[in-house]
Structure formats: structure tokens, C-alpha cells
Amino acid sequence: MYTLYGDLGSGAFSAEAALAEAGAPYTFEMVSLERGEQKQPAFLAINPSGKMPALRLAEGQIVTESAAILMTIADHFPGARLLPPLASPARAQAYRWLAFMAGEVYPIVEIVDYPERFAPPGCDVEGVRRMARDRIRERVLILERMMAGETFLPGGFSILDIYAAMFSRWSLEPDWKLAHLPRLMALAQAVSNRPAIAPVWQRHFVRA
Ligand SMILES: N[C@@H](CCC(=O)N[C@@H](CS)C(=O)NCC(=O)O)C(=O)O
Secondary structure, eight states, rough: EEEEEEEESSTTTHHHHHHHTOOOOOEEOOOOTTTTGGGGGHTTTOOOOOSSOOEETTOOEEEEEEHHHHHHHHHHHHHHHHGGOSHHHHHHHHHHHHHIIIIHHHHHHHHOOOGTTTTTEEEEEEHHHHHHHHHHHHHHHHHHHHOOOSSTTTTOHHHHHHHHHHHSSSSSHHHHHHHHHHHHHHHHHHHHTTTTTHHHHHIIIIIO
16 A cells, blocks of 8 residues: 655645556545645655655655656556656656656746745745746746647657646646647646546646
8 A cells, every 4th residue: 555645736646646547555645735734743754855745655665756756656557557668768758858847847836836935035036936937937838849749758648647737737827828838738638537537636636
């Protein structure tokens, strides 16, 4: 049994969607962002960086970092084909774009959500947020150009689709997304309609 720690609408969506798609047995442990529980000792003992998601494996070890969690789930359930075959050219592209989303997009989300962490006292906090949004737009536009269509990789569904769909839900204004991200929005729609993921999507992004 896996235990996933996180909040609804957070990065925990990606881990939960991958678990659901893999058919893995799991429980969801709520950690409230609104109440700042990610910075409380109980959760810091699980992830010292105070960020979600965190996944406890059946063996008991903790995995943090959303991309590492997604790759771990893909490894544990090879029959679910959540990544292209090992050492294939498509696998290298999957790593490339997972790393891009984890390293170039996700960290900027923190600046949009908590600009005060990055603004010296007296600085224009809303200006910092605006600049961060601009950087996210630029970087998501790169994803938009690189994706094959309704799946990120030409070979079919993978954890990249789950991850990209999640980023389509954050930090970007609806009108801008409609005008500039037709592929990403179609991909997100396709992800949200997958039978295993649909209820997870509903809990995280529709009811949340
Ligand atoms: N590098 C981390 C980033 C995770 C992250 O920023 N998660 C957000 C929620 S979507 C969070 O926990 N924010 C709380 C905070 O920064 O205080 C990952 O990929 O898992």
C-alpha cells in the first residue's frame, strides 16, 4: 500500500493520477496548504523541504519531488506503460521534458503563489508575482510547441501528460490559455477524461 501526502489541487494531483492510472493501492493523507500544515513538524519529518507531494512506498521509504515520484510509480508498474521503453529515444525525450517541467516551470509556481518569499522588504510583491507569471507563460509556450498533440509524446499516453495537464491548471489566466495553449488545453481535457484519472481530476480541480 502506498501513502500519498498532499492537498487537493496541489502537486499531489500528479502523483495520485499516476497511482490511479497504474492501478496501485494507495491512501491519501491530507496535508492542508491553507492551514500551513506543510510547514508543521509532522510533515517536515516526512519532507524537510515542507513541500508536497510526498509518497510513502509499500516498503516504508519516502519519495519526494513530484518528478521522482512519477518516475518511481512508472518503474513500479511497468505494465501500465507510463513511460516509453527503457533506453528508447522516446524515453530520453520523456526525461527531457519531465526535467524541464520540474526544473524550469514548477519552481516559478512558488514565486507566483508566495511572492513575498522572494521580495526584499519594501519591494513590489505584486510586481514579483507578475514577472513570475510572465516567466511561466514563456516556459509553458515552449511545452506547447514541443508536444505532439493530445499526448505529449507521439507514442501515446505517459506521465508527461499527467504532469503537463497539472501545470495547465495553475498560474495562468483562462483567456490567455484559450488563446495561446490549444494543444495543452486539449491534452488536459484528454487526461481529465481518462477513466482512471477522471475521479481524481474531479476531486482536485473541479470540487476543490
Ligand atoms: N520541487 C517540488 C515542488 C513541490 C511544491 O512546490 N509543492 C507545492 C504545492 S503544489 C507546495 O508544497 N507548496 C507549499 C510551500 O511552498 O509552502 C516537487 O516537484 O515536488
